[in-house]
Amino acid sequence: MNKDRVRKVAITFFLLFLGFGIIYASLALFSEISESVVNENIRVIDDAIVHFLMYFSSPFLQDALTLITEMGSVWFTAIVSFLIMLYLWFRGRDRWGILFYLIAMGGGGLLILLLKEFFRIERPSINEAIDAVGYSFPSGHAMGSMILYGFITYLVVRSALKKKAKLLLSVALMFLASLVAVSRVYLSAHYPSDVVAGQAGGLAWLMICIILLEGMQWKSRSGFMPAKGFRKLLDGVSGLFS
Secondary structure, three states: OOHHHHHHHHHHHHHHHHHHHHHHHHHHHHHHHHHHHHHOOOHHHHHHHHHHHHOOOOHHHHHHHHHHHHHHOHHHHHHHHHHHHHHHHHHHOOHHHHHHHHHHHHHHHHHHHHHHHHHOOOOOOOEHHHOEOOOOOOOHHHHHHHHHHHHHHHHHHOOOOOHHHHHHHHHHHHHHHHHHHHHHHHOOOOOHHHHHHHHHHHHHHHHHHHHHHHHHHHHHHHOOOHHHHHHHHHHHHHHHOO
C-alpha cells in the first residue's frame, strides 16, 4: 500500500471521526438546551438576549429581517430544493445525492414536527404573516435553514470551484443560515433557545446524512469496505516505519 493511499485513507477516517464528533457535540448541546427549556432555567438568558436585540430595533431591520426569515420558510425551501435536485440530476445524474438530499430535508421536516409535538412549548407571540404558528421549540426555520444551507455548502465544497470561491460561498451560506435564526428571535417568533437548539439539531441531522451519502458514494465508486480499509491503513502505517 503506497504512501498516497495511506494518506487518503487516513484523511478519510479523520474526517469521519470529525463528523461524528460534530454530531455528538450538536446532540449534547440540543439535549442541554432542551432540558433547560423544560425546567424553564434558560428563560432568564432568553429574555436578556431578546432585550439586547431590541436596542437595535428599527423599521429598516424589521423589513430586512422579515425578508430574510422567508429564506427559511417552507415555500422558499421547496423552490430551492427543486433547483438543487435539478442541478444534481443534470450535473451527472447524481442519484445518491438526490436521494440523500430528500432524506435530509424530508427527514428534517418530520423531525421538526415530532420534536415540536414532544416538547409542546408555546411561542413568545403568534404572527401568521411570518409563519409564527404552532409550537415554538425547536425552531423549524433555524433547523430547516441549517439543513438546507448546510447541504448547499457541502455541494460547494465538493464542487470544482477554486478554494477561495468555496471558502467565500461557504461562509456566506452559513452566515445566511445564522441570519435566518436571528430573524426569528428579532421578530418575536421564537426564543433564542429555540433557534440555537434548532440549529444544533439541524447540524446533527445534516452531518448524519452527509456521512451516509459519502459512504454510499465511496462504496459505489470503489467497492471499498471500512473494515478492510482500516486494516489496510494499519498495514500501510506500519510499513512506513519498517
